Amino acid sequence: MTTQLDAAPEGLDSTGSRGTRVLGVLAIVGLAALALFGLVLSPPDASQGEVVRILYVHVPSATFAYIGCFLTTIGSAMFLWRRSAWWELVAYASAEIATVFTAIVLVTGMIWGRPTWGVFWVWDARLTSTAMLLLLLLGYLAVRRLPADHDVRTKRSAIIGLLLVPNVIIVRQSVQWWRTLHQKPTLLANGVGAKIEGLMLFSLFIGFIAIGLVFAWLLIHRFRLAWLEDQLDDAGLDAAIAERRSEGEPS
Amino acid sequence: MIRDALLIAGKDLRLELRSRVALNQVLPFALLVLVLFAFALDPDKSVLTQATPGLYWIAVLFSALLALQRSFAIEATDGNRDALRLSGLDPAGIFLGKVMAVSAQLLVLEALLGVGVAVLYTSRIEGWILLAVTSVVATASIAAAGTLYGVLAAGLRVRETLLPLLLLPVLAPVLIGSTRAFEAALNGSPSEGWPWVGLMSIFASLYVVAGIFGFGPLLEES
Numbered sequence: 001m002t003t004q005l006d007a008a009p010e011g012l013d014s015t016g017s018r019g020t021r022v023l024g025v026l027a028i029v030g031l032a033a034l035a036l037f038g039l040v041l042s043p044p045d046a047s048q049g050e051v052v053r054i055l056y057v058h059v060p061s062a063t064f065a066y067i068g069c070f071l072t073t074i075g076s077a078m079f080l081w082r083r084s085a086w087w088e089l090v091a092y093a094s095a096e097i098a099t100v101f102t103a104i105v106l107v108t109g110m111i112w113g114r115p116t117w118g119v120f121w122v123w124d125a126r127l128t129s130t131a132m133l134l135l136l137l138l139g140y141l142a143v144r145r146l147p148a149d150h151d152v153r154t155k156r157s158a159i160i161g162l163l164l165v166p167n168v169i170i171v172r173q174s175v176q177w178w179r180t181l182h183q184k185p186t187l188l189a190n191g192v193g194a195k196i197e198g199l200m201l202f203s204l205f206i207g208f209i210a211i212g213l214v215f216a217w218l219l220i221h222r223f224r225l226a227w228l229e230d231q232l233d234d235a236g237l238d239a240a241i242a243e244r245r246s247e248g249e250p251s
Numbered sequence: 252m253i254r255d256a257l258l259i260a261g262k263d264l265r266l267e268l269r270s271r272v273a274l275n276q277v278l279p280f281a282l283l284v285l286v287l288f289a290f291a292l293d294p295d296k297s298v299l300t301q302a303t304p305g306l307y308w309i310a311v312l313f314s315a316l317l318a319l320q321r322s323f324a325i326e327a328t329d330g331n332r333d334a335l336r337l338s339g340l341d342p343a344g345i346f347l348g349k350v351m352a353v354s355a356q357l358l359v360l361e362a363l364l365g366v367g368v369a370v371l372y373t374s375r376i377e378g379w380i381l382l383a384v385t386s387v388v389a390t391a392s393i394a395a396a397g398t399l400y401g402v403l404a405a406g407l408r409v410r411e412t413l414l415p416l417l418l419l420p421v422l423a424p425v426l427i428g429s430t431r432a433f434e435a436a437l438n439g440s441p442s443e444g445w446p447w448v449g450l451m452s453i454f455a456s457l458y459v460v461a462g463i464f465g466f467g468p469l470l471e472e473s
Contacts, residue, residue, distance in 0.1 A: 080468075136420050136421070138416070139417045142413060142417075146407060146409065152407075155469070159469065163461065171424055173450070
């Protein structure tokens with residue numbers, strides 16, 4: 001089926017365009033700036049020491065993971081409401097990127113937690129609900145990637161996507177309640193919530209910009225790739241139908 | 252809608268009465284899980300008694316997965332799904348009927364499982380009202396969410412493996428809530444349990460509403 005790919009019109013051989021190339025360069029510059037400010041220029045934290053530097057990646061990643069989830073739910077709602085394939089692809093692309101970012105959040109959080117708390121994992125409300133979020137996203141992706149009819153996949157995953165944010169809210173609420181009934185979430189009190197200022201605040205700011213650029217860049221490329229995948233599916237089907245038809249014709 | 256729901260619930264329960272799959276397979280499975288927990292956690296160390304609420308609800312959740320699979324398996328053969336679609340019954344009614352039938356089966360299972368827990372784990376049963384209300388609300392939550400996600404997975408080749416992945420994270424709040432409410436009841440402090448019942452009521456209502464609106468389109472294309 002390589003001929004299908006070769007036959008793609010000019011300009012469709014890559015998902016890049018001038019806009020995304022500029023965005024990509026900006027993202028690289030942002031990441032370099034983040035590395036410079038996060039690792040070199042910003043001072044170590046008074047109580048957490050050098051470990052605090054992980055948070056310049058951790059906190060922005062968490063924010064954009066949440067943004068990705070909201071995009072998935074909005075996209076799914078728009079798809080179910082307006083039958084818009086564009087929004088469906090936005091939902092799919094952002095769910096996939098949100099999954100990656102959630103995984104980054106969990107991993108960086110654990111790396112941060114080990115020296116700070118002495119353990120990789122505590123059954124804190126935030127940690128537990130983030131882990132559940134990852135599982136919910138994996139469920140969405142599992143349905144979206146089913147080996148089934150395109151319509152079946154998109155419609156079913158859209159219903160799951162629509163319920164994603166409500167589910168996350170309920171899970172979060174219940175987990176928070178569950179933990180606070182037993183113990184106060186004191187662990188994070190001297191973490192993210194603590195006062196940050198000066199160069200550290202600026203580094204975090206850079207982190208938000210750099211991670212945001214990476215998020216946008218990934219989202220656009222993933223969207224285009226998903227769109228091309230759909231085209232290829234359709235083209236493959238059309239070709240197969242045409243082939244079967246021509247078989248029947250007397251030659 | 253209510254009439255259709257009762258029709259569907261009656262049909263599913265009649266099927267169950269005649270085939271006795273839940274009685275002969277799901278219930279023994281639930282009891283088996285209770286025994287396996289005893290193997291895993293040394294029964295002499297009173298861990299079992301302490302962890303009774305959690306173990307009980309885990310057993311219920313696993314059994315519920317089987318009951319839900321069964322609820323959609325009976326529609327899978329002989330083009331029953333097409334028959335359902337052609338029957339002219341309100342999809343919302345079909346959804347509610349399925350929820351009612353699964354709930355009824357689960358409530359019977361929970362009652363028997365409760366006896367099993369009391370006998371096998373020598374747990375003392377107290378706070379009857381809270382226990383009963385928790386069971387009803389949690390069962391409605393499990394059945395409503397389970398039926399919605401069940402139809403999502405129905406008709407796919409991977410449905411057996413997909414349903415647990417989709418459903419169990421969603422049901423996490425129900426597991427937390429029902430376990431805490433049972434703990435509160437068994438510890439003799441029911442006032443701590445009622446907020447959880449409230450949370451599960453919201454959960455159940457959300458999924459009943461989502462199912463009423465979402466079931467039709469999902470049944471259409473599957």
